[in-house]
Amino acid sequence: xxxxxxxxxxxxxxxxxxxxxxxxxxxxxxxxxxxxxxxxxxxxxxxxxxxxxxxxxxxxxxxxxxxxxxxxxxxxxxxxxxxxxxxxxxxxxxxxxxxxxxxxxxxxxxxxxxxxxxxxxxxxxxxxxxxxxxxxxxxxxxxxxxxxxxxxxxxxxxxxxxxxxxxxxxxxxxxxxxxxxxxxxxxxxxxxxxxxxxxxx
Amino acid sequence: xxxxxxxxxxxxxxxxxxxxxxxxxxxxxxxxxxxxxxxxxxxxxxxxxxxxxxxxxxxxxxxxxxxxxxxxxxxxxxxxxxxxxxxxxxxxxxxxxxxxxxx
Numbered sequence: 001x002x003x004x005x006x007x008x009x010x011x012x013x014x015x016x017x018x019x020x021x022x023x024x025x026x027x028x029x030x031x032x033x034x035x036x037x038x039x040x041x042x043x044x045x046x047x048x049x050x051x052x053x054x055x056x057x058x059x060x061x062x063x064x065x066x067x068x069x070x071x072x073x074x075x076x077x078x079x080x081x082x083x084x085x086x087x088x089x090x091x092x093x094x095x096x097x098x099x100x101x102x103x104x105x106x107x108x109x110x111x112x113x114x115x116x117x118x119x120x121x122x123x124x125x126x127x128x129x130x131x132x133x134x135x136x137x138x139x140x141x142x143x144x145x146x147x148x149x150x151x152x153x154x155x156x157x158x159x160x161x162x163x164x165x166x167x168x169x170x171x172x173x174x175x176x177x178x179x180x181x182x183x184x185x186x187x188x189x190x191x192x193x194x195x196x197x198x199x200x201x
Numbered sequence: 202x203x204x205x206x207x208x209x210x211x212x213x214x215x216x217x218x219x220x221x222x223x224x225x226x227x228x229x230x231x232x233x234x235x236x237x238x239x240x241x242x243x244x245x246x247x248x249x250x251x252x253x254x255x256x257x258x259x260x261x262x263x264x265x266x267x268x269x270x271x272x273x274x275x276x277x278x279x280x281x282x283x284x285x286x287x288x289x290x291x292x293x294x295x296x297x298x299x300x301x302x303x304x
Contacts, residue, residue, distance in 0.1 A: 008304075033303060124283065140290055141294050145294055152295070177257045181260070183291055185291070186287075186288050186290070187292075
């Protein structure tokens with residue numbers, strides 16, 4: 001079994017890494033916030049890089065998968081960057097193996113996890129149910145929570161926070177809307193003076 | 202769902218669907234509840250007809266108070282409830298001391 005890296009209390013899945021890996025705040029996120037993912041999610045990132053072309057049309061889904069995954073993998077490979085991985089045992093397989101690996105990690109090591117961050121709404125619900133069943137105090141939130149940590153600690157401005165949310169809204173359709181709406185309603189924060197009308201719902 | 206909205210009716214041109222439904226009602230043991238089947242069928246088809254942009258527009262109309270919760274939930278199904286959960290989870294998380302997570 002591979003030796004696990006340092007564990008950080010924020011656990012992120014493949015699609016959350018891709019979403020924030022494509023964001024304008026990626027460099028600041030990886031400079032300031034400790035994140036942990038699983039070896040299964042890392043494998044999914046590698047598959048995305050292999051299955052998509054670097055030269056895919058800018059802004060297309062293959063482009064986002066390729067470049068977001070590449071950014072996350074580069075950070076995982078760099079020992080100086082506080083993005084680490086833990087090894088899932090037993091190793092989940094199948095289409096939702098990454099999400100399963102997070103659920104397994106949350107259930108096996110609940111004391112080591114404060115937040116689980118996933119891009120997929122059904123995945124969040126599934127892990128939230130697992131956490132509730134175990135009566136654990138782990139919060140399951142959408143990826144803009146990482147932008148919020150930077151904002152809450154004065155590492156970015158409201159403008160930068162709103163623009164990063166706007167990027168997600170523009171790129172990720174209903175999935176992105178869910179992620180961003182949860183942030184805007186939950187904080188709450190008003191981005192309407194910063195984003196274009198077509199981005200602010 | 203309120204009684205008022207349950208009493209609302211939709212009229213549509215049924216074509217041979219009317220004869221088909223009436224026939225099944227006659228031959229099926231105990232009959233069938235055509236209204237109930239129509240509600241379920243229309244709900245499913247409305248959900249299937251929605252694009253991402255439609256869903257966003259619907260949730261925004263609900264957020265602005267221009268669409269009832271019943272109607273929004275009917276259109277968005279489980280996704281409506283998951284979004285409520287996501288908002289609640291975020292609301293709780295912003296109470297935390299986030300400086301703990303900086304390196």
